[in-house]
Amino acid sequence: MTCRVLPFTERPDLDDRWEETVRPVWPEFLLHDATMNAYWDRIYEGSLAEFQFYVYDEEADRVLGVGNCVPFAWDGDPQMLPNGIDEVVPLAIEQSERGIPPTAISALQAVVTLGNQGKGLSRLIVRTMRDHAVRLGLRDLVAPVRPTWKHRYPLVPMERYVTWLRDDGLPFDPWLRVHARLGAEFVGVCERSMTVTGTVADWETWTGMAFPDSGPYVVPGALVPIVIDHEHDEGRYVEPNVWMRHRLGG
Numbered sequence: 001m002t003c004r005v006l007p008f009t010e011r012p013d014l015d016d017r018w019e020e021t022v023r024p025v026w027p028e029f030l031l032h033d034a035t036m037n038a039y040w041d042r043i044y045e046g047s048l049a050e051f052q053f054y055v056y057d058e059e060a061d062r063v064l065g066v067g068n069c070v071p072f073a074w075d076g077d078p079q080m081l082p083n084g085i086d087e088v089v090p091l092a093i094e095q096s097e098r099g100i101p102p103t104a105i106s107a108l109q110a111v112v113t114l115g116n117q118g119k120g121l122s123r124l125i126v127r128t129m130r131d132h133a134v135r136l137g138l139r140d141l142v143a144p145v146r147p148t149w150k151h152r153y154p155l156v157p158m159e160r161y162v163t164w165l166r167d168d169g170l171p172f173d174p175w176l177r178v179h180a181r182l183g184a185e186f187v188g189v190c191e192r193s194m195t196v197t198g199t200v201a202d203w204e205t206w207t208g209m210a211f212p213d214s215g216p217y218v219v220p221g222a223l224v225p226i227v228i229d230h231e232h233d234e235g236r237y238v239e240p241n242v243w244m245r246h247r248l249g250g
Contacts, residue, residue, distance in 0.1 A: 008052035021063045021113045027221030029206040033194045035086040064116045067125040068109040071102030084144045084193020105133040107143035144241040148175040150223040158189045158240040184244040193241035203235035
């Protein structure tokens with residue numbers, strides 16, 4: 001396998017493979033975040049386009065991974081970080097349009113396509129984001145991390161989950177561990193990083209489950225329970241993520 005990191009601006013045609021590369025990785029319901037669906041295409045426009053890239057196997061003509069990030073202005077105070085992906089994307093777009101100089105990069109998505117996990121590609125994607133920030137003289141890469149194994153423990157509060165460590169002192173969660181090994185530090189939980197709402201019928205379609213009554217439900221792939229409200233015909237999922245900070249100087 002020979003892989004290269006290719007900027008979106010060099011191979012925009014690779015975005016046409018989204019259905020076969022990115023979509024299968026995520027739970028169906030996570031593709032219905034209204035904020036992301038409203039803003040996502042705009043990170044591929046203008047100056048933000050250079051921050052989107054692919055890990056590509058030239059010999060096999062396969063996309064092995066996808067990395068998305070955005071530059072934004074942040075004063076370095078963890079208390080002033082946006083509340084996850086749903087806030088940082090619109091903020092970065094607004095700042096870019098207003099010409100506000102960025103001071104940091106926020107990771108948005110680091111996807112390794114199915115069948116290619118366990119090959120070190122996630123570390124390559126994060127290192128590419130770090131290198132991009134360093135080249136621009138930015139002082140931080142931050143990431144609202146979606147912990148890989150949190151869906152196995154949906155009833156455990158995220159604040160508690162992030163304290164779980166292995167015997168070697170590294171995080172219990174594999175994705176948090178990748179960031180920690182690259183020098184990142186935990187700086188906080190973003191409780192409302194993504195929000196997905198839909199009708200009860202929507203949720204039954206997205207999950208393949210039935211929801212006969214109102215109340216919280218554990219569904220496959222969700223980090224916390226979803227809440228069904230039959231009176232208002234609504235299901236609601238509010239996902240917490242974990243802010244990790246890579247200090248880069250600059």
